[in-house]
Amino acid sequence: DGGITQSPKYLFRKEGQNVTLSCEQNLNHDAMYWYRQDPGQGLRLIYYSQIVNDFQKGDIAEGYSVSREKKESFPLTVTSAQKNPTAFYLCASSYSVEGITEAFFGQGTRLTVV
Amino acid sequence: GQSLEQPSEVTAVEGAIVQINCTYQTSGFYGLSWYQQHDGGAPTFLSYNGLDGLEETGRFSSFLSRSDSYGYLLLQELQMKDSASYFCAVRDGAAGNKLTFGGGTRVLVKP
Numbered sequence: 001d002g003g004i005t006q007s008p009k010y011l012f013r014k015e016g017q018n019v020t021l022s023c024e025q026n027l028n029h030d031a032m033y034w035y036r037q038d039p040g041q042g043l044r045l046i047y048y049s050q051i052v053n054d055f056q057k058g059d060i061a062e063g064y065s066v067s068r069e070k071k072e073s074f075p076l077t078v079t080s081a082q083k084n085p086t087a088f089y090l091c092a093s094s095y096s097v098e099g100i101t102e103a104f105f106g107q108g109t110r111l112t113v114v
Numbered sequence: 115g116q117s118l119e120q121p122s123e124v125t126a127v128e129g130a131i132v133q134i135n136c137t138y139q140t141s142g143f144y145g146l147s148w149y150q151q152h153d154g155g156a157p158t159f160l161s162y163n164g165l166d167g168l169e170e171t172g173r174f175s176s177f178l179s180r181s182d183s184y185g186y187l188l189l190q191e192l193q194m195k196d197s198a199s200y201f202c203a204v205r206d207g208a209a210g211n212k213l214t215f216g217g218g219t220r221v222l223v224k225p
Contacts, residue, residue, distance in 0.1 A: 031211055042201060042217035043157070050210050058212070059115075090156060094213070101147050101164075101205050103213060105156040 002027045006091050006106035012114050013078070013085070021076045021109045023091035030096035032074035033103065036060060037088040046089075049074055050096050078111065086113045116140040116209075118202055118216035125222045132189045134200050134219045139183060142208025146178050146185045149201045151218070157201060160187070189221065197223045 004025040013019045023032065031050050035043040045058030049068040063082025068074055074093075078085045088110050094103040118138045126132045138146065145164040149157040161171055163178035163185060175188040189196055199218040206212045 031213075033213055035215070040220075043215040045212065045214060048210070048212060056210050056212070059214075092157075092213070096211050101145050101162050101203075101213075102159040103147075103149075103157075103203075105158070107156050 004091060004093050004104050004106040006089075006109050008109060009107065011109055011111045013111060015113055016080045018077055018079050019111065021078070021089055021091075021111070023074045023076065023106060024072055025074075025093040025104070026072060027093055027104060028071075029093035029104075030071070031094045032068070033092040033094075034058070034064075034066065034074070034076045035090045035092065037090060037108075043090060046076065085111055087111060116204060116206055116212065116214040118204060118214065120200075120202055120216040120219045122217065123220045123222070125224065126192055127224050128192055128194060130192050132192060132221060134187045134189070134202075134221070136185050136187070136202035136216055137183055138185075138202070138204050138216075140204045140206045140214070142206045143180065144205035144207040144211070146176075147203045147205075148174075148176055148187045149203060149215070150198050151201065152198045160200075192223050194223050194225070197221060 007022045033048045034046040047066040049055035065077045091106045092103040120136045148160040151157040161176040178185040202216045
């Protein structure tokens with residue numbers, strides 16, 4: 001079945017450590033996105049990518065980094081520079097053409113700093 | 115940049131109709147979408163409007179007026195399972211297909 005997979009579902013990190021969240025899709029989508037969601041809040045865009053080897057900063061990119069070496073994969077690293085990393089992280093993918101805007105989401109990774 | 119405004123919360127009873135408004139600002143408009151998210155889950159796509167007018171999908175309808183930078187989601191015949199958060203989203207074609215979401219409207223359906 002086609003879909004988008006995030007792992008792990010739950011992640012605990014000690015302060016000062018970097019951690020990488022995985023996002024893989026087999027939908028043949030060009031565009032991929034990372035969002036952060038805090039309790040009771042909306043989705044804030046961290047990074048997005050329209051094509052392999054290219055990505056752009058979203059609205060809250062500070063303290064995060066990404067790579068897009070393969071079409072299927074868009075991992076997100078939460079660095080120690082991110083001051084408040086505890087949140088729910090969602091990865092999404094979509095086609096990258098005007099008029100087709102349905103984004104498919106993974107089930108999310110809940111990151112907790114301990 | 116992009117920004118979207120929607121009400122934070124709406125409460126209604128089963129069988130009622132709820133309208134969630136969304137106003138947006140964006141430079142390269144590629145359409146307005148709506149997503150539903152249940153607590154703890156991932157957002158799922160509900161509808162898309164690329165042109166002005168009303169799109170109907172079962173009990174849910176969505177409307178767009180590009181001249182007013184405004185849209186709404188209409189939930190009819192509300193059911194308990196419709197209790198969720200609803201997000202409007204715009205794609206900016208002038209910013210590399212940046213997909214930005216509103217803050218979400220929490221809909222609470224009461225018996």
